[in-house]
Amino acid sequence: MLKIKDLTVNVGTKEILKGLNLEVNAGEIHAIMGPNGAGKSTLSHVLSGKSGYEVTGGSITYNGKNLLEMPAEIRAREGVFLAFQYPVEIAGVTNVYLLKAALNAVRKHKGLSEVDAMDFLTLVKAKTKALEMDEKFLYRAVNEGFSGGEKKRNEILQMAMLEPQLCILDETDSGLDIDALRIVADGVNALRAENRSFIMVTHYQRLLDYIKPDFVHVLADGKIVKSGGAELALELEEKGYGWLEQA
Amino acid sequence: MSISWLDDIRTQAKNQFEKTGFPASNLEDWRYTNVSAIAKKEFSVAKFVEDVDFDAVESGSAFHFVFVDGYFREELSNLPESITICSINDALKNHANLLQSKFNQAIQQSHGFIDFNTANFTDGLFVHIPKNTILEKPLQIIHIATQAAILPTRHVVILEANAKAELIEMFVSPEKYAYLTNSVSEIFVGENADLTLYKVQQEGENAYHFGGTYVQQADNARFTHHNFALGSLLARSDIVSDLETAAECELNGLYLGSKNQHLDNLTRINHLQPNGISREFYKGILNDQAKGVFQGRIVVAENAQKIDSQMNNRNLLLSNEAEIDTKPQLEIYADDVKCAHGVTVGQLDEKSIFYLQSRGIDEETAKHILTFAFANEMVDRVTFEPLKVQLAALLAVRYPMD
Numbered sequence: 091m092l093k094i095k096d097l098t099v100n101v102g103t104k105e106i107l108k109g110l111n112l113e114v115n116a117g118e119i120h121a122i123m124g125p126n127g128a129g130k131s132t133l134s135h136v137l138s139g140k141s142g143y144e145v146t147g148g149s150i151t152y153n154g155k156n157l158l159e160m161p162a163e164i165r166a167r168e169g170v171f172l173a174f175q176y177p178v179e180i181a182g183v184t185n186v187y188l189l190k191a192a193l194n195a196v197r198k199h200k201g202l203s204e205v206d207a208m209d210f211l212t213l214v215k216a217k218t219k220a221l222e223m224d225e226k227f228l229y230r231a232v233n234e235g236f237s238g239g240e241k242k243r244n245e246i247l248q249m250a251m252l253e254p255q256l257c258i259l260d261e262t263d264s265g266l267d268i269d270a271l272r273i274v275a276d277g278v279n280a281l282r283a284e285n286r287s288f289i290m291v292t293h294y295q296r297l298l299d300y301i302k303p304d305f306v307h308v309l310a311d312g313k314i315v316k317s318g319g320a321e322l323a324l325e326l327e328e329k330g331y332g333w334l335e336q337a
Numbered sequence: 338m339s340i341s342w343l344d345d346i347r348t349q350a351k352n353q354f355e356k357t358g359f360p361a362s363n364l365e366d367w368r369y370t371n372v373s374a375i376a377k378k379e380f381s382v383a384k385f386v387e388d389v390d391f392d393a394v395e396s397g398s399a400f401h402f403v404f405v406d407g408y409f410r411e412e413l414s415n416l417p418e419s420i421t422i423c424s425i426n427d428a429l430k431n432h433a434n435l436l437q438s439k440f441n442q443a444i445q446q447s448h449g450f451i452d453f454n455t456a457n458f459t460d461g462l463f464v465h466i467p468k469n470t471i472l473e474k475p476l477q478i479i480h481i482a483t484q485a486a487i488l489p490t491r492h493v494v495i496l497e498a499n500a501k502a503e504l505i506e507m508f509v510s511p512e513k514y515a516y517l518t519n520s521v522s523e524i525f526v527g528e529n530a531d532l533t534l535y536k537v538q539q540e541g542e543n544a545y546h547f548g549g550t551y552v553q554q555a556d557n558a559r560f561t562h563h564n565f566a567l568g569s570l571l572a573r574s575d576i577v578s579d580l581e582t583a584a585e586c587e588l589n590g591l592y593l594g595s596k597n598q599h600l601d602n603l604t605r606i607n608h609l610q611p612n613g614i615s616r617e618f619y620k621g622i623l624n625d626q627a628k629g630v631f632q633g634r635i636v637v638a639e640n641a642q643k644i645d646s647q648m649n650n651r652n653l654l655l656s657n658e659a660e661i662d663t664k665p666q667l668e669i670y671a672d673d674v675k676c677a678h679g680v681t682v683g684q685l686d687e688k689s690i691f692y693l694q695s696r697g698i699d700e701e702t703a704k705h706i707l708t709f710a711f712a713n714e715m716v717d718r719v720t721f722e723p724l725k726v727q728l729a730a731l732l733a734v735r736y737p738m739d
């Protein structure tokens with residue numbers, strides 16, 4: 091589904107990713123762990139098409155297509171979804187409006203008709219309930235005045251509505267208390283499917299107690315320096331990252 | 338019709354106008370707006386035209402008072418029976434004493450447009466809401482322009498104690514040629530009375546517009562204004578209110594300029610006595626080479642203690658050539674007051690645009706969604722639902738989101 095090859099990325103004149111390789115197949119869950127400043131967020135942003143990053147080398151292939159050539163909205167319509175580390179507050183735009191506009195943009199791209207208003211409401215209310223969110227959130231401005239946990243749940247709600255193929259969770263566990271973490275993790279686990287893959291970018295092992303990855307990769311100084319199974323996360327929890335950077 | 342008290346006032350105004358003409362840009366209140374193009378047009382005052390190509394406005398949720406080229410058209414209007422709402426010419430005949438006691442009394446400081454209006458108004462609206470009376474439906478005042486001329490109208494609105502009313506002023510034109518609307522309103526909100534006034538300025542694209550609203554608020558009177566400046570080539574709006582004890586004044590505004598439009602908004606809130614409250618919130622969006630002006634002044638007199646006042650002006654500049662001149666001013670002579678003001682001028686937030694793109698929405702639509710949301714905050718303050726719907730639809734045309 092996703093193939094990242096020898097990716098090098100600059101921010102300004104500074105090289106952040108220094109030849110990153112990663113392959114994600116359909117249905118897999120990959121955790122990318124690493125110390126602060128290793129380039130984890132840069133990887134998330136480059137995958138989602140955020141501006142401000144200069145790809146200086148390498149390639150990203152998504153479902154056989156060159157992902158780097160697509161503007162951000164096309165990536166989203168093709169099924170790439172980024173759950174933001176810091177979801178943006180948008181005054182004056184209600185959640186329900188954004189969800190509908192986004193869903194219709196994705197449907198249109200797939201050659202489907204606009205979603206029926208009643209069907210949409212039924213769907214969105216069911217997904218809202220599953221994430222233990224109050225329906226009132228739908229009619230509030232996007233993320234405005236939401237707590238940290240509410241913002242993260244809102245990201246998962248959007249993900250659940252858009253049913254993407256490749257979900258990138260950027261530090262989704264940061265700022266969550268244990269109850270919110272459980273709800274978010276349940277939301278993610280409910281979305282696990284044969285044709286859906288996840289990349290979880292996280293500093294801590296905590297999230298992986300709730301969402302069990304198939305693969306764990308350690309990103310340090312712009313490269314994947316070690317890969318393994320779920321047990322690697324536990325090893326990192328115990329030893330920290332220091333031993334890898336020295337290696 | 339010759340009425341001596343009025344003739345005297347009109348002659349005086351005519352002489353004054355002949356001396357000064359339309360305001361020059363060396364006057365402080367006019368420094369951002371050059372109106373010399375209007376004088377060069379050598380407009381004359383509009384003539385009455387018998388045949389108009391308009392159907393009577395659908396009555397329903399509002400009463401209607403229709404002007405065509407500055408002349409009241411009863412046959413196109415729809416008015417309540419038990420409350421005095423008539424043309425100013427009728428009022429000169431039937432409500433002469435009341436009119437005389439109020440005429441020119443709300444205007445503390447005149448200028449060329451007001452003088453011209455006083456000297457030349459062709460017609461106008463007279464509203465008298467008696468004590469303890471509520472106008473059951475909003476009164477929509479529709480100004481339709483069909484001539485390349487000056488359309489001067491003069492209005493007097495009186496709410497007696499505890500009265501309540503909603504008025505909607507609309508300015509429209511089916512024409513593309515130049516004309517000048519010159520509309521001056523004097524409004525008297527009695528003790529504990531409550532007036533909401535909407536203004537929707539959608540003049541033709543080459544039109545000039547001057548609209549002045551001068552308000553006297555008695556003790557505990559409430560005045561709420563919503564000012565939507567959408568049309569015209571060059572428009573200037575004056576809103577001035579004098580507040581007695583514990584009066585409340587709320588001024589909301591939205592100006593949307595594109596191409597080479599110039600939209601000037603001047604407001605003055607004069608707290609003359611203690612315990613008053615004022616809230617002012619104006620927003621502007623300027624595209625292309627459009628220019629916006631916001632001059633807001635709140636004056637708190639020496640004995641007007643315990644005033645609570647806030648003024649805000651927020652602007653979106655969506656092109657490198659667009660311009661905003663914003664000048665919020667607090668002039669405070671009392672020592673125990675709570676007053677604040679703020680101004681922002683900026684562009685759309687890049688992070689918000691990317692957030693929407695990351696959800697599948699293309700960049701242009703994302704920008705429209707954010708711009709619509711910025712403007713719609715003012716439309717959301719409209720409490721008369723049919724008008725809110727109409728304004729939201731106008732925004733959706735400007736900033737298409739599909």
